[in-house]
Amino acid sequence: DAGVIQSPRHEVTEMGQEVTLRCKPISGHNSLFWYRQTMMRGLELLIYFNNNVPIDDSGMPEDRFSAKMPNASFSTLKIQPSEPRDSAVYFCASSFDGSYGYTFGSGTRLTVV
Amino acid sequence: EDQVTQSPEALRLQEGESSSLNCSYTVSGLRGLFWYRQDPGKGPEFLFTLYSAGEEKEKERLKATLTKKESFLHITAPKPEDSATYLCAVRPLNQAGTALIFGKGTTLSVSS
Numbered sequence A: 001d002a003g004v005i006q007s008p009r010h011e012v013t014e015m016g017q018e019v020t021l022r023c024k025p026i027s028g029h030n031s032l033f034w035y036r037q038t039m040m041r042g043l044e045l046l047i048y049f050n051n052n053v054p055i056d057d058s059g060m061p062e063d064r065f066s067a068k069m070p071n072a073s074f075s076t077l078k079i080q081p082s083e084p085r086d087s088a089v090y091f092c093a094s095s096f097d098g099s100y101g102y103t104f105g106s107g108t109r110l111t112v113v
Numbered sequence B: 001e002d003q004v005t006q007s008p009e010a011l012r013l014q015e016g017e018s019s020s021l022n023c024s025y026t027v028s029g030l031r032g033l034f035w036y037r038q039d040p041g042k043g044p045e046f047l048f049t050l051y052s053a054g055e056e057k058e059k060e061r062l063k064a065t066l067t068k069k070e071s072f073l074h075i076t077a078p079k080p081e082d083s084a085t086y087l088c089a090v091r092p093l094n095q096a097g098t099a100l101i102f103g104k105g106t107t108l109s110v111s112s
Helices: none
Strands: A005-007 A010-013 A019-024 A031-038 A042-050 A053-056 A065-071 A074-079 A088-095 A108-112 B003-007 B010-014 B019-026 B030-038 B045-050 B056-059 B062-066 B070-075 B084-092 B106-111
Touching: A005 A088, A010 A019, A019 A088, A019 A108, A031 A074, A042 A065, A042 A074, A053 A065, A074 A088, B003 B084, B010 B019, B019 B030, B019 B084, B030 B070, B045 B056, B045 B062, B070 B084
Parallel strands: A010 A108, B010 B106
Antiparallel strands: A005 A019, A019 A074, A031 A042, A031 A088, A042 A053, A065 A074, A088 A108, B003 B019, B019 B070, B030 B045, B030 B084, B056 B062, B062 B070, B084 B106
């Protein structure tokens, strides 16, 4: 298995632009999580899906952030418009019921200038 | 509010010098405590899950233990390849589904 695949690995964009991050979870996993990691705040849960349905989006910082999971093999996290304070590493993770821990992707390092 | 606090923030050891990392948690109820390892530029990698006080898990030079208020990750005779950031996470009882709350991690550096 190729693991959780995220793209792009790095993204540099100008303030105000739209950014779309992509994630392909491990086949057979029924939960998908988006986390954001910064030095100051560590890993923060943004949103998570179970069986493609958003269960908890209370961590989404503002209406500028949105996430979708149109099918079991694909999810996107969109920021529109982007701001410099959105600069962070964004991780996607998947699991099957979560009992054995998540499998994380390699992350997308987002820089908004 | 559910919280996870890890200490120390950073730890420097000589090769072979054993030590422990601490994870203190405050939750309404615990459905599991998780340890992860994160190397620079990579996503966290799952190490252990602990479910009840008194439980222990081992993997090579690492041993995780759990009490009702904290968990320890003991590192015995560490090697330079053990250098990484170690993250602790909890799944609270009142947390819907399977989402985890993470601590900020302990960055371990082992020199030869």
